[in-house]
Amino acid sequence: MEKVPELHQGDRADDWGRFLKSRYKKELGEISRLYPHRRSLVVDYRQIERFGKAGITLADELLENPGKVLEDVWDAIKNNQLVRTRDGKEPKALNIRFTNLPKKTAIREIRSEDINRFISVEGILRKTTEVRPRIVEAVFKCPAGHFTKKTQKYGKFIEPDGCATDGCTFKKVELVPKRSTFVDSQKLRVQESPEGLRGGEQPQTLDIDVTDDLTGTVAPGDRVVINGILRSMQRVVKGEKSTVFDIFLECNSIEIAEKEFEEVEIDEEAEDEIKKLSKDPMIYRMVTHSIAPTIYGNEDVKEAITLQLFGGIAKEMPDGSHLRGDIHVLLIGDPGIAKSQLLRYIVKCSPRAIYTSGQSSTSAGLTATAVKDEFGEGRWTLEAGALVLADMGIAAVDEMDKMQKEDRSALHEAMEQQSISVAKAGITATLKSRCALLGAANPKYGRFDMYGDIADQINMPPSLLSRFDLIFIMTDQPEQKRDLAIAEHILKAHGVGELIAQHKKTPIPGVTQEFIEQQLKPVMPDIDPAFFRKYVAYSKRTCFPILSAEAKEAIVGYYLKLRGIAEPNKPVPVTARQLEALVRLAEASARIRLSDKIEAGDAERVIHIVDACLRQIAYD
Ligand code: ADP
Ligand code: MG
Numbered sequence: 001m002e003k004v005p006e007l008h009q010g011d012r013a014d015d016w017g018r019f020l021k022s023r024y025k026k027e028l029g030e031i032s033r034l035y036p037h038r039r040s041l042v043v044d045y046r047q048i049e050r051f052g053k054a055g056i057t058l059a060d061e062l063l064e065n066p067g068k069v070l071e072d073v074w075d076a077i078k079n080n081q082l083v084r085t086r087d088g089k090e091p092k093a094l095n096i097r098f099t100n101l102p103k104k105t106a107i108r109e110i111r112s113e114d115i116n117r118f119i120s121v122e123g124i125l126r127k128t129t130e131v132r133p134r135i136v137e138a139v140f141k142c143p144a145g146h147f148t149k150k151t152q153k154y155g156k157f158i159e160p161d162g163c164a165t166d167g168c169t170f171k172k173v174e175l176v177p178k179r180s181t182f183v184d185s186q187k188l189r190v191q192e193s194p195e196g197l198r199g200g201e202q203p204q205t206l207d208i209d210v211t212d213d214l215t216g217t218v219a220p221g222d223r224v225v226i227n228g229i230l231r232s233m234q235r236v237v238k239g240e241k242s243t244v245f246d247i248f249l250e251c252n253s254i255e256i257a258e259k260e261f262e263e264v265e266i267d268e269e270a271e272d273e274i275k276k277l278s279k280d281p282m283i284y285r286m287v288t289h290s291i292a293p294t295i296y297g298n299e300d301v302k303e304a305i306t307l308q309l310f311g312g313i314a315k316e317m318p319d320g321s322h323l324r325g326d327i328h329v330l331l332i333g334d335p336g337i338a339k340s341q342l343l344r345y346i347v348k349c350s351p352r353a354i355y356t357s358g359q360s361s362t363s364a365g366l367t368a369t370a371v372k373d374e375f376g377e378g379r380w381t382l383e384a385g386a387l388v389l390a391d392m393g394i395a396a397v398d399e400m401d402k403m404q405k406e407d408r409s410a411l412h413e414a415m416e417q418q419s420i421s422v423a424k425a426g427i428t429a430t431l432k433s434r435c436a437l438l439g440a441a442n443p444k445y446g447r448f449d450m451y452g453d454i455a456d457q458i459n460m461p462p463s464l465l466s467r468f469d470l471i472f473i474m475t476d477q478p479e480q481k482r483d484l485a486i487a488e489h490i491l492k493a494h495g496v497g498e499l500i501a502q503h504k505k506t507p508i509p510g511v512t513q514e515f516i517e518q519q520l521k522p523v524m525p526d527i528d529p530a531f532f533r534k535y536v537a538y539s540k541r542t543c544f545p546i547l548s549a550e551a552k553e554a555i556v557g558y559y560l561k562l563r564g565i566a567e568p569n570k571p572v573p574v575t576a577r578q579l580e581a582l583v584r585l586a587e588a589s590a591r592i593r594l595s596d597k598i599e600a601g602d603a604e605r606v607i608h609i610v611d612a613c614l615r616q617i618a619y620d
Contacts, residue, residue, distance in 0.1 A: 012061065012069070015054045016076035023047050028082045031094070035085045040095040040213055042253065045102065062098060066118040066229045066252075070096055095212055097253035101227055107192050108204045110230065110247065120227045121206060121249065122257075124389055126364075127189040129379040130426055131215040134185035135177075142170035147179065154185075154209045154250065155233050186215040187376065188251075190226060194354045194389065207375075210251040218254060220368065220384030221391050221431050225255040264351045264537040274538045277527070278594040284605075287592055290525035290532055292345035295338045296486045300612055304329050304470045305346055307606070308394065308436050309536050310591040312584030313544055324418050326436035327584050328467060330400070332458055333474025334447050339440040343396040346438055348529045351537040352393030356386040358403035358441075364388075366395075366403055367410035368431050370424040380425050387414050390435040401441040401459045408464070415467040439468070448475045454616055455571040465572050465617075469581035470609065473616045538594075545590035547583070547598045554603035555582045562614065572617045582606055 020028065024041065031038050048059040062069045073096045077083055083091050101120035110119070135157070140148045142163035150160050162171040188208040208226055218224060228251040235242040266274070277283065284303075291302045291309075307327060314325035331339050347353040358366065364385035372380050385407070387395050397403075403411075414420050418434045444459040454473055458465065465471060527535065547555075559579045566574035585606035590598045 012058060012072045013075040013079060015058055016069075016073045017080045017082070019048065019051050019055065019058065020073070020076060020082055021080065023051065028077075031091075032083050032085060035083065035091050039091070039093070040097050042097045042099055044100045045098055046100055048098075049102075063101075063118050065116075067116065069118075095214075097214075098227060099253045099255055104225070107190070107206050110206065112232075114230045115232050115247065117230060118227065118252070119230050119249070120225060121190060122225050123190040123192050123206075123223075124194070125188055125218055125220050125222045125224055125384065126191045126205060126389070127187075127375060127381050127383045128218065128220055129187045129376040129381045131184050131186045132379050133182040134211070135180055136183050137181040139176045139179035140173035141176050142168060142173045144168055144170060146170075147176070148173055154231070154248070183211045184213075184215040186210045187379075187381075188218065188226075189375065190224065191389075193223065194352065194393075207248045208251050209248055210254070214251060214254055218256065219429060219431055220382055221388035221433070223257040223391075225257060226251055226253075227255070228252040264534055266534050266538055270531075270534050271538065273531070274535050275594070277535065278539075278592075283593050286526040287532075290527040290529075291349060292338075292342050293525045295341055295345075298338065298342070298474075300609060301331060301342060301472050301474070304472065304609055304613075305342065305438065306592065307585050307588040307609075308438060309346065309350055310539055310588040311436060312587035314434070322418070323580065324416065324434070325584060325587070326418070326434065327469045327581070327588060328415055328437045328439075330437075330439045330441065330465070330468040330471045331474055332441045332443060332471065334476035335442060337474050337476045339474065340398050343398055343438060343440055346394060346396055349532045349536070350394045351533045351540075352390070353396060354386060354390045354393070355396045355398070358397055358399040358401065358407075366397060366407040367414055367420045367433070368422050368429075369406070370422050370427045372425070380427050382422060382427055382429055382431075384431060385420075387411075387433040387435055387437070388420060388431045391432050392434055394436045394438060396438045396440075398440045399442070400439040401444075408461075412463060412467065415464075437468075448473070450475060450477065458571055458617075462571050462573060466575065466577055469584060470613050471572065471617055472613060539591045543591045543594050543596070545587055545596050545598050547586070548600070550600035551586060551598045551603040554600055554607065555579070555586065558582070558603075558607045558611075570617060572614070574614070578610070578614075582610060585610065 024043065027041055031041060045059060045062070048055050048062065051058065058069070074094065077094060078090060081090070083094065085091055098118070101118075103120065104122045105114065105119045107121055107123060110121075134154075135152050138150045138152055138157075138159075140150065140160055140163075142148070142165070144163070144165075146163050146165035146168050148160050148164040150158055152158060160173060162169070163173055188210055189205050190208055191205045192203040194203065208228070209231075226249060228249040230247055231250050232245040232247050235244050235246050277286075280286065287306050288299065288302045291305050292298075295302075308329050311327055312325040315323040317323060331342070333339050344355055347355045356366070364383040366387050367385045368383060368388055369385065370380055370382050372378070375381050386397065389395075410420055414433045415437060418432065420431045420433050422429050422431070441459065443457040445457060448454065448457055525532070556579075559582065562574045562578060582603075586598045586602045589602035589605050590596075
């Protein structure tokens with residue numbers, strides 16, 4: 001879209017000149033020395049704001065009228081000769097990049113009034129294209145040898161109507177690439193962070209146009225803040241121009257967010273509450289009962305999921321290798337046994353988690369993919385799958401047995417090295433996937449046949465299975481007592497909901513709200529999910545327990561016993577991986593009560609769970 005000519009309300013170049021001289025002398029000097037290698041000046045928005053009365057005006061103007069501000073700053077640099085290259089010349093061009101904006105605009109809240117304004121969006125990178133040159137100033141030549149220049153913007157290539165030289169009537173002109181100017185360009189797609197979404201909303205995305213020295217600096221899966229000018233572009237439907245416009249962000253600067261769980265804010269009051277809860281002697285019961293309270297039974301699975309939420313501690317080995325702290329859990333079970341429900345619940349309790357299906361609809365699947373599609377406009381695009389998007393969190397993957405073949409092999413690397421390598425066409429990249437995997441799968445023939453060998457009914461290779469710290473075989477056998485309990489459990493959840501709804505419409509005489517809430521109790525979690533998330537985030541941030549001698553002894557003893565009784569023909573071999581798993585789980589166990597020390601009790605707890613899992617699949 002052609003930009004509406006902007007009103008020049010007084011010349012601000014002088015103010016910018018004063019600002020830059022007083023605050024960015026050093027940086028400008030550096031650019032002078034290193035130009036053109038260094039050709040971007042990064043200006044902190046807060047610095048502008050703090051530059052007295054003029055600063056507030058400049059800062060406001062940047063948000064409202066960024067196109068003009070960029071020109072003003074460039075004028076200021078030229079007028080004051082703030083940058084001089086080593087041969088004493090003026091630089092051809094400079095990028096002025098602004099960071100650290102006070103307000104973030106949610107992607108789903110971007111509106112037409114934001115067009116041509118400077119905004120800041122936050123999210124996770126889903127796609128990045130290859131870096132390719134884009135023409136910014138095209139030079140054309142007519143048969144008579146005259147040159148015509150045409151400035152190009154992001155989007156459609158614009159050709160002149162004919163030779164622009166006075167008196168020349170040639171309509172036919174040809175592009176002269178050698179005389180034209182190009183810039184490195186890359187297109188990104190940023191998606192709202194999963195933790196900002198509640199209640200299974202689909203994340204929305206925004207496309208970003210990145211140029212020059214910012215290209216190639218980020219990878220899919222990165223958590224970023226992107227600042228830039230929101231632009232619009234007319235849609236073309238079946239060759240006809242539409243009245244509807246698309247938006248994209250002309251990227252001005254990128255900030256990479258690295259800190260873990262910084263999204264979860266914990267104030268002093270919450271911290272006190274967390275510490276108090278951690279000392280409760282019933283903490284394990286409370287935590288476990290807060291995972292999917294509407295699901296009856298499955299105590300061991302819930303305990304495993306709890307441990308997974310807290311996680312072990314990642315370690316860097318002296319030789320530079322990395323030992324994961326994330327705990328992977330797999331549920332293989334008959335249909336209708338609440339696997340999906342459990343997966344959905346963990347997403348609610350975790351500070352950062354995403355739910356996806358192995359049969360995922362996106363082309364990136366679980367890991368990552370390189371494609372050449374419309375998005376890249378001819379360039380290859382690298383797209384992050386679920387395990388990359390879940391970096392530093394939990395990936396709940398349902399229907400894992402139905403995943404794509406490519407994912408299956410990439411998953412090996414993702415689960416152990418916690419990275420995903422893509423090498424296809426011109427793209428070679430290693431994406432981070434430091435996440436814990438909670439997988440759910442059905443048995444090979446749909447249901448477990450209790451008379452057959454369980455091992456034969458698991459539809460996954462041993463190499464993959466051995467990467468899970470815990471594997472649960474969940475069989476659905478009719479058992480009157482349990483069935484009755486589940487029936488009551490489900491009906492209670494339904495009944496109480498109805499009661500509340502009805503009570504809201506027409507209060508039932510003699511029934512108080514408290515009474516209904518009392519009835520609601522059994523299916524309410526002991527710790528509500530919002531607070532639970534804080535608890536988990538706090539523990540992962542602050543608690544790094546180490547093994548006590550007693551715990552170490554118990555774990556090693558159990559491991560040696562396992563090696564002695566493991567059967568070689570079982571689907572899960574007992575290897576050093578189990579030892580690592582035991583340590584991770586014990587770390588998580590200590591983290592639940594925010595303890596610095598892994599006690600014998602932690603070891604016992606996790607040996608009990610590991611043993612229950614392995615009994616079905618590693619030995620009899
Ligand atoms: P799966 O993914 O294992 O096929 P679902 O998670 O879709 O099964 O569960 C099917 C339904 O049965 C859900 O509505 C769930 O709430 C209910 N259900 C199954 N087992 C239990 C249980 N132990 N307690 C309460 N509800 C259950
Ligand atoms: Mg299911």
